[in-house]
Amino acid sequence: MSSVVYLYLLSGDLMRYSQLFIPTLREAPADAEAISHKLLVRAGFVRQLASGLYIYLPIGWKVLNKINTIIREEMNAIGAQEISMPVLHPAEIWQQTGRWNEIGDEMFRLRDRKGSDMCLGMTHEEIITWLASREIRSYKELPQIWYQIQTKLRDEARPKSGILRTREFLMKDSYSFDTDERSLQKSYNLHIEAYNRIFERCGLKFYRVDSDPGMMGGAIAHEYMAPSEAGEDDVALCAKCGYSANVELAESVPPAIDSVDRDFEEIETPEKRTVGEVSAFLKLSPAHFIKSLLVISEKEPVLALIRGDQKLHENKLQKIIGNFRHASRDEAKEILGVEAGFIGPMGHNVKTVADEVLQKGCFISGANKPHYHAGGIKAGREFSPGWADIHVAQEGDGCPGCGEPLHIEKVIEIGNTFKLGTKYSMPLRAFYLDESGREKPVVMGSYGIGPARVAAAAVEQSHDDNGIIWPESIAPFDVIILPLNVKDEKTRETAEHIHNELIRKNVDALLDDRDERAGTKFKDADLIGIPLQIVIGERNLKEGLVEIKSRSTGKAEKIKIDKAVKTACDNIA
RNA sequence: CGGGGUGUAGCGCAGUCUGGUUAGCGCACCUGCCUUGGGAGCAGGGGGUCGGAGGUUCGAAUCCUCUCACCCCGACCA
Numbered sequence: 001m002s003s004v005v006y007l008y009l010l011s012g013d014l015m016r017y018s019q020l021f022i023p024t025l026r027e028a029p030a031d032a033e034a035i036s037h038k039l040l041v042r043a044g045f046v047r048q049l050a051s052g053l054y055i056y057l058p059i060g061w062k063v064l065n066k067i068n069t070i071i072r073e074e075m076n077a078i079g080a081q082e083i084s085m086p087v088l089h090p091a092e093i094w095q096q097t098g099r100w101n102e103i104g105d106e107m108f109r110l111r112d113r114k115g116s117d118m119c120l121g122m123t124h125e126e127i128i129t130w131l132a133s134r135e136i137r138s139y140k141e142l143p144q145i146w147y148q149i150q151t152k153l154r155d156e157a158r159p160k161s162g163i164l165r166t167r168e169f170l171m172k173d174s175y176s177f178d179t180d181e182r183s184l185q186k187s188y189n190l191h192i193e194a195y196n197r198i199f200e201r202c203g204l205k206f207y208r209v210d211s212d213p214g215m216m217g218g219a220i221a222h223e224y225m226a227p228s229e230a231g232e233d234d235v236a237l238c239a240k241c242g243y244s245a246n247v248e249l250a251e252s253v254p255p256a257i258d259s260v261d262r263d264f265e266e267i268e269t270p271e272k273r274t275v276g277e278v279s280a281f282l283k284l285s286p287a288h289f290i291k292s293l294l295v296i297s298e299k300e301p302v303l304a305l306i307r308g309d310q311k312l313h314e315n316k317l318q319k320i321i322g323n324f325r326h327a328s329r330d331e332a333k334e335i336l337g338v339e340a341g342f343i344g345p346m347g348h349n350v351k352t353v354a355d356e357v358l359q360k361g362c363f364i365s366g367a368n369k370p371h372y373h374a375g376g377i378k379a380g381r382e383f384s385p386g387w388a389d390i391h392v393a394q395e396g397d398g399c400p401g402c403g404e405p406l407h408i409e410k411v412i413e414i415g416n417t418f419k420l421g422t423k424y425s426m427p428l429r430a431f432y433l434d435e436s437g438r439e440k441p442v443v444m445g446s447y448g449i450g451p452a453r454v455a456a457a458a459v460e461q462s463h464d465d466n467g468i469i470w471p472e473s474i475a476p477f478d479v480i481i482l483p484l485n486v487k488d489e490k491t492r493e494t495a496e497h498i499h500n501e502l503i504r505k506n507v508d509a510l511l512d513d514r515d516e517r518a519g520t521k522f523k524d525a526d527l528i529g530i531p532l533q534i535v536i537g538e539r540n541l542k543e544g545l546v547e548i549k550s551r552s553t554g555k556a557e558k559i560k561i562d563k564a565v566k567t568a569c570d571n572i573a
Numbered sequence: 574c575g576g577g578g579u580g581u582a583g584c585g586c587a588g589u590c591u592g593g594u595u596a597g598c599g600c601a602c603c604u605g606c607c608u609u610g611g612g613a614g615c616a617g618g619g620g621g622u623c624g625g626a627g628g629u630u631c632g633a634a635u636c637c638u639c640u641c642a643c644c645c646c647g648a649c650c651a
Binding site: 156 | 574579583584585586600601608609610611612613642643644645646647648649650651
């Protein structure tokens with residue numbers, strides 16, 4: 001029996017619906033968009049305090065704690081040790097790693113009464129590394145994995161989708177400390193094992209994908225992604241070889257076009273500027289065109305070329321030419337001497353970066369004169385750019401590993417893992433002495449899980465028109481007992497009896513003892529999403545029967561009263 | 574930060590364009606009766622600074638100005 005369940009068994013009242021605070025609503029708030037947002041509010045799990053700030057009501061908090069219990073069990077199982085660090089941080093440590101200045105408005109900052117700069121923790125690399133720097137002396141003390149489940153605060157530019165993107169949220173964050181890269185790989189692998197088990201136990205469908213380490217530093221990073229329409233990220237997946245990556249960095253080979261080599265020729269295209277307009281006008285698919293986009297980097301203007309059916313991947317381009325912005329219409333005309341809409345790759349004196357897919361084939365693009373496009377444009381003949389992958393991977397593009405078509409899926413990020421290396425141990429001087437007495441920086445990793453996102457993803461992935469269908473492992477209760485008419489003595493007695501027996505067997509069972517009509521009880525039970533319902537009605541009772549119904553399958557079974565407890569227990573596993 | 578939208582009872586909404594009784598409806602809530610296998614019915618009842626401030630007017634939920642909050646799209650996101 002988990003500690004969470006045990007706490008709730010302490011008071012029988014908390015197993016009675018009439019004593020519990022579960023404010024369900026017939027209608028979802030009008031401003032809720034995501035399914036998980038609507039259902040969690042309607043079913044009485046959460047309430048919004050302000051933008052990006054949520055109150056967890058009793059059953060919401062209980063679900064979160066069930067998730068946290070699973071996380072703790074699996075983290076402890078890999079030898080991680082739970083600690084708790086402050087949410088309020090002195091600026092100094094963040095200044096030492098440089099992130100005080102690197103991070104902008106997203107960090108909540110404040111001053112204490114003495115005027116010292118402080119901030120609210122967005123994450124705890126700085127703090128834990130400070131701790132390690134003071135306490136870790138020798139290779140004999142390594143490796144270590146420390147974790148906490150702690151509130152994080154981020155002044156998000158746009159909180160959204162209920163509890164999916166909030167300004168204050170709970171996060172399980174763990175940090176590994178190792179002597180070298182090889183040892184770090186072991187800690188990293190341990191986390192992979194733990195994460196796989198955690199998300200499996202939480203009943204989620206999920207992928208582990210390559211991700212962009214971003215400002216976190218370090219070279220290797222992965223994200224755990226739960227497929228959902230409410231997600232904010234896209235991942236590229238290959239069913240054949242298993243390639244999986246966030247679209248932020250996914251590579252792909254766009255399908256080849258069959259183009260016939262032709263000589264260069266100009267074509268009049270009056271008032272046709274965009275690829276869409278020109279391709280419709282010439283009755284050719286957008287893949288036969290080159291999109292020529294002028295951007296301005298910090299150093300110089302750059303002409304970026306991509307195929308007409310592809311999108312420019314700004315992050316990929318940014319890694320090549322540094323920060324840039326799109327040129328204005330006037331700038332384009334001034335620099336290239338032609339109005340936007342009729343720009344072609346030929347004959348310009350500016351740095352040009354083209355997507356690799358343009359290396360083969362014969363294309364159409366702007367003719368560099370108003371109201372004209374040009375056909376027969378071949379790489380190496382009409383233009384000679386620098387080559388790079390600068391397109392966004394799209395559905396059906398070839399897998400970079402095996403060539404099979406990629407599938408793009410919308411996902412919620414529920415966890416991430418980063419190899420940090422010495423990014424934090426160096427500036428904060430977290431050093432240890434190795435076997436030969438040499439001082440070396442600790443090699444670190446950092447690993448996050450968002451319990452609220454796990455809950456939201458579970459709702460997104462498992463619901464129907466009637467409400468939530470919780471995975472058993474994280475449901476607010478295992479069983480709900482529905483005495484349909486509590487004024488009927490036999491009904492009430494049977495329900496109480498079954499309830500007591502289930503509780504005695506450590507089943508987390510809720511008794512709906514409210515004097516409500518049957519319909520109301522069914523609707524609430526379905527909405528809240530408790531996996532198993534035991535329905536006690538006068539009709540069946542006369543034959544000595546009660547009904548056990550599965551929330552997920554909707555299948556109901558009539559069984560003898562004295563078999564109800566056993567059957568329920570068997571169903572809970 | 575750019576674009577769009579919404580603020581009227583706990584929730585969902587009408588009324589605003591075209592200013593004029595005591596600001597309405599459904600659900601929820603309270604009391605009574607009745608009812609008990611899918612959010613019943615009847616009767617009675619409570620609940621509103623119409624987001625806020627200022628202005629125009631004899632008179633403002635309604636018109637004007639400012640402001641705040643929230644949602645959606647985009648940018649951003651260790």
